[in-house]
Amino acid sequence: MTSTTTAARGRIDKRQAILEAAFDVFARRGYAQACVKEIAEAAKVAKPTVYNHLNDKETLFRQALERAADAVAADAVAALDPLRAPGDDPRAAFLDTARRLLAVFTADRARSLRWLTYAQVGVFPDLVETVTSRTQTRLAESLADRLARLALSGHLHRTDPTTAAEHFLALLTGPLEHRSALGTREVTPAEVEAVAEAGVKVFLRAYGAR
Amino acid sequence: MTSTTTAARGRIDKRQAILEAAFDVFARRGYAQACVKEIAEAAKVAKPTVYNHLNDKETLFRQALERAADAVAADAVAALDPLRAPGDDPRAAFLDTARRLLAVFTADRARSLRWLTYAQVGVFPDLVETVTSRTQTRLAESLADRLARLALSGHLHRTDPTTAAEHFLALLTGPLEHRSALGTREVTPAEVEAVAEAGVKVFLRAYGAR
Amino acid sequence: MTSTTTAARGRIDKRQAILEAAFDVFARRGYAQACVKEIAEAAKVAKPTVYNHLNDKETLFRQALERAADAVAADAVAALDPLRAPGDDPRAAFLDTARRLLAVFTADRARSLRWLTYAQVGVFPDLVETVTSRTQTRLAESLADRLARLALSGHLHRTDPTTAAEHFLALLTGPLEHRSALGTREVTPAEVEAVAEAGVKVFLRAYGAR
Amino acid sequence: MTSTTTAARGRIDKRQAILEAAFDVFARRGYAQACVKEIAEAAKVAKPTVYNHLNDKETLFRQALERAADAVAADAVAALDPLRAPGDDPRAAFLDTARRLLAVFTADRARSLRWLTYAQVGVFPDLVETVTSRTQTRLAESLADRLARLALSGHLHRTDPTTAAEHFLALLTGPLEHRSALGTREVTPAEVEAVAEAGVKVFLRAYGAR
DNA sequence: GATGAATGAGAATTCATTCAT
DNA sequence: CATGAATGAATTCTCATTCAT
Numbered sequence: 100m101t102s103t104t105t106a107a108r109g110r111i112d113k114r115q116a117i118l119e120a121a122f123d124v125f126a127r128r129g130y131a132q133a134c135v136k137e138i139a140e141a142a143k144v145a146k147p148t149v150y151n152h153l154n155d156k157e158t159l160f161r162q163a164l165e166r167a168a169d170a171v172a173a174d175a176v177a178a179l180d181p182l183r184a185p186g187d188d189p190r191a192a193f194l195d196t197a198r199r200l201l202a203v204f205t206a207d208r209a210r211s212l213r214w215l216t217y218a219q220v221g222v223f224p225d226l227v228e229t230v231t232s233r234t235q236t237r238l239a240e241s242l243a244d245r246l247a248r249l250a251l252s253g254h255l256h257r258t259d260p261t262t263a264a265e266h267f268l269a270l271l272t273g274p275l276e277h278r279s280a281l282g283t284r285e286v287t288p289a290e291v292e293a294v295a296e297a298g299v300k301v302f303l304r305a306y307g308a309r
Numbered sequence: 310m311t312s313t314t315t316a317a318r319g320r321i322d323k324r325q326a327i328l329e330a331a332f333d334v335f336a337r338r339g340y341a342q343a344c345v346k347e348i349a350e351a352a353k354v355a356k357p358t359v360y361n362h363l364n365d366k367e368t369l370f371r372q373a374l375e376r377a378a379d380a381v382a383a384d385a386v387a388a389l390d391p392l393r394a395p396g397d398d399p400r401a402a403f404l405d406t407a408r409r410l411l412a413v414f415t416a417d418r419a420r421s422l423r424w425l426t427y428a429q430v431g432v433f434p435d436l437v438e439t440v441t442s443r444t445q446t447r448l449a450e451s452l453a454d455r456l457a458r459l460a461l462s463g464h465l466h467r468t469d470p471t472t473a474a475e476h477f478l479a480l481l482t483g484p485l486e487h488r489s490a491l492g493t494r495e496v497t498p499a500e501v502e503a504v505a506e507a508g509v510k511v512f513l514r515a516y517g518a519r
Numbered sequence: 520m521t522s523t524t525t526a527a528r529g530r531i532d533k534r535q536a537i538l539e540a541a542f543d544v545f546a547r548r549g550y551a552q553a554c555v556k557e558i559a560e561a562a563k564v565a566k567p568t569v570y571n572h573l574n575d576k577e578t579l580f581r582q583a584l585e586r587a588a589d590a591v592a593a594d595a596v597a598a599l600d601p602l603r604a605p606g607d608d609p610r611a612a613f614l615d616t617a618r619r620l621l622a623v624f625t626a627d628r629a630r631s632l633r634w635l636t637y638a639q640v641g642v643f644p645d646l647v648e649t650v651t652s653r654t655q656t657r658l659a660e661s662l663a664d665r666l667a668r669l670a671l672s673g674h675l676h677r678t679d680p681t682t683a684a685e686h687f688l689a690l691l692t693g694p695l696e697h698r699s700a701l702g703t704r705e706v707t708p709a710e711v712e713a714v715a716e717a718g719v720k721v722f723l724r725a726y727g728a729r
Numbered sequence: 730m731t732s733t734t735t736a737a738r739g740r741i742d743k744r745q746a747i748l749e750a751a752f753d754v755f756a757r758r759g760y761a762q763a764c765v766k767e768i769a770e771a772a773k774v775a776k777p778t779v780y781n782h783l784n785d786k787e788t789l790f791r792q793a794l795e796r797a798a799d800a801v802a803a804d805a806v807a808a809l810d811p812l813r814a815p816g817d818d819p820r821a822a823f824l825d826t827a828r829r830l831l832a833v834f835t836a837d838r839a840r841s842l843r844w845l846t847y848a849q850v851g852v853f854p855d856l857v858e859t860v861t862s863r864t865q866t867r868l869a870e871s872l873a874d875r876l877a878r879l880a881l882s883g884h885l886h887r888t889d890p891t892t893a894a895e896h897f898l899a900l901l902t903g904p905l906e907h908r909s910a911l912g913t914r915e916v917t918p919a920e921v922e923a924v925a926e927a928g929v930k931v932f933l934r935a936y937g938a939r
Numbered sequence: 940g941a942t943g944a945a946t947g948a949g950a951a952t953t954c955a956t957t958c959a960t
Numbered sequence: 961c962a963t964g965a966a967t968g969a970a971t972t973c974t975c976a977t978t979c980a981t
Contacts, residue, residue: 131340145966218424228493280437345975357941550759638849682923686904694895717896718896778945786972
């Protein structure tokens, strides 16, 4: 009865488990240093099973990264929610968004994704395209949309929303990357808060109404 | 006497040649995919010679990266020169600096250095420290120094120069990385110019005097 | 009743299909390079079905070869028909037989069978026995029988018919193999005809009456 | 002093040893079943050394076969020597040659070479070309040359020496292959002698002077 | 000090074969 | 009986590293 369902789910589950394990191992070791054997063990599957589901080490890597990229993108875009209905005080909405975005960016998954993507720029350039378009670009565009509405409603100075979005994100991620030394140093919550506040302040001074 | 000198210089030259070749090959292939044989060939030396000069593949990598980091850092810090004596129009000085910095960041060496550093975050975390402290940190601090002087001399609003420096750099590198898709897409000179101008404009609107 | 019959026939058909597919794939790839998956696909069956019908890859190979050997042997022996009632002109009968035999030997199935048998001489020596006894030996003996009758009836010189049969076959297959470079080079019909004629001529000069 | 010589010879020796071991192992196991590890062990070398000298398993196979082919060819051509100066009794010279040729063909190396070549017809067709041209073709042509001279000197009937050569060889190898069941059955010296005598007898009856 | 040759360890990938359905 | 999924065992090949010259 449920047997087919179980079987199908079992297969899907196994695939998911493999991709998850793969992302973890890749994140820990890097693409080349990670070996399929270790991934298989982490996913509690036999090595050939990995090859049955994902033909290549390369495919495995790509799929794992794309999956992570989608998840990160979803989180990041969700972080823009406060800007939907900013109420009277846009500053609070921006600050809220900033905090949420920084939380997403400092989370393990996003950090690992950044590393892995960067690391393979030379080897799989098209993968970088895929990942960045699913994360950075999508996020930047969503943000640009919000900023455009805010400009229309008089909450922001009228300028190119694309550039404004780029700047908002840059003012958050730039200092964060700098302080965390590309994610190798722990950043205290206080520091994160400072980055958020400083970023929002500068952004609003440059782009705020009037 | 001269012979020893010549020999010593020859030895040093060979070492430099190896490190240079190593950086090129690592940049092209990535750490793990690069093989010592290829590096030796690129440096026109026999493989054991590489091992004579640099004990390990790891050592080779570290030294090559540190060497490149020093070069990039020197270029970047030099790009701050216009801010030394900004004259009457700080905007022009900032713009000049911005253009120079972007030129440095888009150059091959800096891009490769970024990739390689990011790529090995998981494997050699301390290397990231070394490289970032020699490049980003040093650059940020030099810039902060300049900004402090400019604030004192009334050319800038008085705020934390460290944060201001972070923001200035972020406003340039963030959009650049975004548009170049981490360096995989070519960025036109016009776009670079646009990034410089937009960044400087926002920076000055937020940090400019008055 | 009918259902059982149908089922049984279906089963047998499937078995035949598998063996046929197996022979094709083995012929194309060789024993070791051929993989069961490919055979299963060629037979339009699932892999485990192959194992249900034929326990082993080895069994599969043996059966496929034996089946092909029987077919080739039947063709070859049939090619001797003209020698049954040679009429007044034995030369014509020999020539006819020679042409038919050469046609059988150059056909794909016989060629593949030869290859595969030879190929596994070291691995399955007894298989060679089985196959050669079903093909070469059987053919040589049938031919010897015919030659004996022809000798009795005065159409041939009286000699050991076994040796004569060997020689007749050798005079055809030897040059054929030589000219086709073991079957890798295409042999034109004209060349085949030349081989047949030269072989028969020499055979009759040596073994013909008087 | 002799050091360089020793080193160079050492390298050459090692290469020869590898090729020899390879041929043995291939002959015993067949191409696909033979594993490089075993070859390396047989040659008393580390596995990578094999790869240093011969890039591929395929290259290894080809070189080993070509080497063996040259050796076999040399032996076979040498077996034709008696035909050079046949004296008054060509029959004796042919018989001598026949015996020698059969000795070459029944020797292990030639048998293995035949197997291996045949076995890979489907996989490396060009290798078959190479090997057969170095052995069969070369032998057939040398023999044809001798036969032409013998025809000119009146010892043989005048016919196409190429065909005659093919027939001579076929009359020897055909029965031999048949009786040895492609080399899997032992053939007694008496049988070999019988094959030689019968072959020569038939050949001379067909091609002898008058 | 520089080099050609050799090696030990390890990794991706493939495949015959077996479960569970 | 037929099949999709899973696995254990092997095998080819690569590479950092070390000798011997």
